[in-house]
Amino acid sequence: xxDLPVTGGPAGAGDTGVVRGLPVTATIPEGHxxxxxxxxxxxxxxxEPAGATSSRRGDRLFRWLVTGSGAFVVALIGAIGLxxxxxxxxxxxxxxxxxxxxxxxxxxxxxxxxxxxLDLLLVTVEVxxxxxxxxxxxxxxxxxxxxxxxxxxxxxxxxxLIDVLAxxxxxxxxxxxxxxxxxVLEPVAGWLQAxxxxxxxxxxxNSGIAGATVFTAGIVLAxxxxxxxxxxxxxxxxxxxxxxxxxxxxxxxxxxxVIRIAVLPFGRSGYISASMLGLGRALGETIALxxxxxxxxxxxxxxxxxxxxxxxxKIALSFAELNNxxxxxxYIAAGLVLFVLTFAVNALARAVIARSGAVA
Amino acid sequence: MSTTIDLDEPAVGPTFTxxxxxxxxxxxxxxxxxxxxxxxxxxxxxxxxxxxxxxxLSVVLRPGWWTQSLNGLLGRQQGxxxxxxxxxxxxxxxxxxxxxxxxxxxxxxxxxxxxAKSRLARATTFMVDILTGIPSIVAxxxxxxxxxxxxxxxxxxxxxxxxxVLLMVPVVVRSTEEMLRIVPDDLREAAYALGVxxxxxxxxxxxxxALSGMLTGISLALARIMGETxxxxxxxxxAPFINYNVFAGNMASLPLLMTVERANxxxxxxxxxxxxxxxxxxxxxxxxxxxxxxxxxxxxxxK
Numbered sequence: 001x002x003d004l005p006v007t008g009g010p011a012g013a014g015d016t017g018v019v020r021g022l023p024v025t026a027t028i029p030e031g032h033x034x035x036x037x038x039x040x041x042x043x044x045x046x047x048e049p050a051g052a053t054s055s056r057r058g059d060r061l062f063r064w065l066v067t068g069s070g071a072f073v074v075a076l077i078g079a080i081g082l083x084x085x086x087x088x089x090x091x092x093x094x095x096x097x098x099x100x101x102x103x104x105x106x107x108x109x110x111x112x113x114x115x116x117x118l119d120l121l122l123v124t125v126e127v128x129x130x131x132x133x134x135x136x137x138x139x140x141x142x143x144x145x146x147x148x149x150x151x152x153x154x155x156x157x158x159x160x161l162i163d164v165l166a167x168x169x170x171x172x173x174x175x176x177x178x179x180x181x182x183x184v185l186e187p188v189a190g191w192l193q194a195x196x197x198x199x200x201x202x203x204x205x206n207s208g209i210a211g212a213t214v215f216t217a218g219i220v221l222a223x224x225x226x227x228x229x230x231x232x233x234x235x236x237x238x239x240x241x242x243x244x245x246x247x248x249x250x251x252x253x254x255x256x257x258v259i260r261i262a263v264l265p266f267g268r269s270g271y272i273s274a275s276m277l278g279l280g281r282a283l284g285e286t287i288a289l290x291x292x293x294x295x296x297x298x299x300x301x302x303x304x305x306x307x308x309x310x311x312x313x314k315i316a317l318s319f320a321e322l323n324n325x326x327x328x329x330x331y332i333a334a335g336l337v338l339f340v341l342t343f344a345v346n347a348l349a350r351a352v353i354a355r356s357g358a359v360a
Numbered sequence: 361m362s363t364t365i366d367l368d369e370p371a372v373g374p375t376f377t378x379x380x381x382x383x384x385x386x387x388x389x390x391x392x393x394x395x396x397x398x399x400x401x402x403x404x405x406x407x408x409x410x411x412x413x414x415x416x417l418s419v420v421l422r423p424g425w426w427t428q429s430l431n432g433l434l435g436r437q438q439g440x441x442x443x444x445x446x447x448x449x450x451x452x453x454x455x456x457x458x459x460x461x462x463x464x465x466x467x468x469x470x471x472x473x474x475x476a477k478s479r480l481a482r483a484t485t486f487m488v489d490i491l492t493g494i495p496s497i498v499a500x501x502x503x504x505x506x507x508x509x510x511x512x513x514x515x516x517x518x519x520x521x522x523x524x525v526l527l528m529v530p531v532v533v534r535s536t537e538e539m540l541r542i543v544p545d546d547l548r549e550a551a552y553a554l555g556v557x558x559x560x561x562x563x564x565x566x567x568x569x570a571l572s573g574m575l576t577g578i579s580l581a582l583a584r585i586m587g588e589t590x591x592x593x594x595x596x597x598x599a600p601f602i603n604y605n606v607f608a609g610n611m612a613s614l615p616l617l618m619t620v621e622r623a624n625x626x627x628x629x630x631x632x633x634x635x636x637x638x639x640x641x642x643x644x645x646x647x648x649x650x651x652x653x654x655x656x657x658x659x660x661x662x663k
Contacts, residue, residue: 062559066474069466070484073529077487080498083505141397149394158398165405167644169587171615172637175622176408223404230401252376254383256390277493284495287589287615291622312497312590319501319594325509335501339494346493350486 091329130218139229166227174288177220182211205305212294225278236270276349419635448613456524464532523591535577579651
């Protein structure tokens with residue numbers, strides 16, 4: 001009986017002693033059973049087997065149940081990939097254009113599908129990367145502010161404020177972006193096009209509707225991924241070893257120097273992976289971009305002032321009207337590419353974070 | 361030896377030298393930039409909330425907004441309400457929660473109590489992480505592929521719930537897992553020592569201890585999926601009237617109402633959009649408050 005805590009103890013929360021634990025539970029009562037006052041020693045057996053097996057059966061059942069749930073989640077991801085693939089293949093096979101290189105997405109006639117993901121990919125990547133470029137420095141700043149600068153008593157409410165940003169539904173961000181923010185950004189966009197128009201990013205774009213551009217969308221997206229970047233980065237910064245900070249302070253470092261020599265080196269990989277998780281979120285964001293980006297007929301030129309569609313917004317815009325499996329398959333194929341893309345980005349982010357060991 | 365020592369000068373320099381101006385300036389700039397970053401994030405938050413309140417508050421205060429649908433109203437006609445959409449949002453999310461919560465809790469129990477460092481546990485953790493990052497539109501396409509294209513069901517509110525389950529499970533797993541890990545091992549060991557089987561230990565000791573945090577996590581997850589829009593666009597069509605049947609027919613939800621009314625250029629349309637926006641935010645806020653309340657009420661008594 002005494003060895004039970006020993007086996008269970010050191011392993012921590014998820015104790016490996018489970019398997020070993022089972023037989024032990026069965027034997028414990030033997031020592032205990034003196035209570036049901038059957039005088040002679042051979043007494044335990046009659047009572048024991050029943051109780052022991054029923055608890056063992058319960059244990060086994062429960063174990064199957066929870067392990068099954070774990071396996072279910074693993075299978076789920078595989079199923080997502082598999083079923084999307086199954087639905088996408090027939091359409092990709094009859095695709096008249098090159099699936100990877102075509103800029104068309106014409107699914108009107110199921111007998112003559114012409115679709116490719118090039119434009120979707122370019123718009124998705126450009127808007128996400130633009131959002132990331134805006135959000136990364138700000139997110140870092142907020143994380144530093146909350147962990148190093150804000151007065152301790154205010155750090156929590158301030159942090160909560162940033163979390164509220166994450167709770168606002170993306171459709172509301174989208175509406176705000178196109179109806180309120182876009183008109184305000186218009187002069188900025190005009191200035192950029194007038195003065196930096198030579199550079200392809202700032203060239204006048206093909207979006208017919210004022211403000212319905214990658215530019216507006218990227219800024220809204222940056223606001224939306226900010227809380228993700230901030231929350232994880234903050235968590236990592238908070239774990240900076242106290243001793244590192246104190247050592248830096250003891251050497252006479254200013255607050256900024258403490259950050260530079262103790263906090264940033266410790267939190268760098270956490271910050272990078274947080275940003276990648278933000279990127280993953282940006283790649284898959286649907287409704288805000290569906291609302292903001294103008295549909296266009298001309299191919300994407302790479303300008304921030306272009307309209308266009310991302311994977312997600314293209315699917316969201318057109319899917320409801322589809323009535324045949326082949327056309328639907330074209331969009332599912334686009335969805336599959338998006339799935340693979342976000343899978344890769346997220347997996348990479350987790351790999352970085354796991355290697356750093358900063359966040360469990 | 362030959363060098364003369366100036367006895368008036370201290371042999372050692374002063375221990376503390378003042379911070380040079382350059383370092384001071386750099387320190388100051390960093391402080392300003394970091395504070396600015398925070399303010400930059402607060403601006404859109406306040407701006408968005410202000411817009412929604414300014415545009416939508418008068419709408420939700422109208423009689424009928426919380427009790428009527430938009431049945432029979434033309435696009436330009438004022439009046440009616442969002443009852444049909446509120447019902448849809450609550451129903452779809454609650455069904456999703458009812459399915460996702462048990463799955464999520466079981467997975468978390470597996471990871472914390474059974475999995476340890478086994479290969480399956482590591483795979484599960486990884487997959488939960490991936491599921492966390494899965495775009496809602498992909499979840500919706502998956503449900504479409506399985507539920508509608510292969511199994512042959514019609515588009516319905518229940519299909520939306522299924523997609524929301526995919527989005528909710530990882531959040532529930534994450535928060536539950538965190539809570540279960542906090543439960544001290546002493547409690548488990550004490551139970552084992554009394555001969556309590558493992559499953560009973562988990563159900564009667566570990567879960568009640570972690571319950572407060574788990575409930576908070578579930579309510580927060582619920583609040584999160586309520587704002588989702590993509591699955592509704594793909595898996596169910598909008599209806600301006602009340603439909604109580606989640607398994608058949610079109611059903612509205614607040615995000616869907618907003619997307620549909622986007623095509624309505626009249627003032628009534630814009631009112632409905634912002635009214636739905638503020639309603640959605642209110643509902644989400646209520647669930648967050650419930651989360652806070654639940655965690656306080658069910659918190660284990662500490663001594």
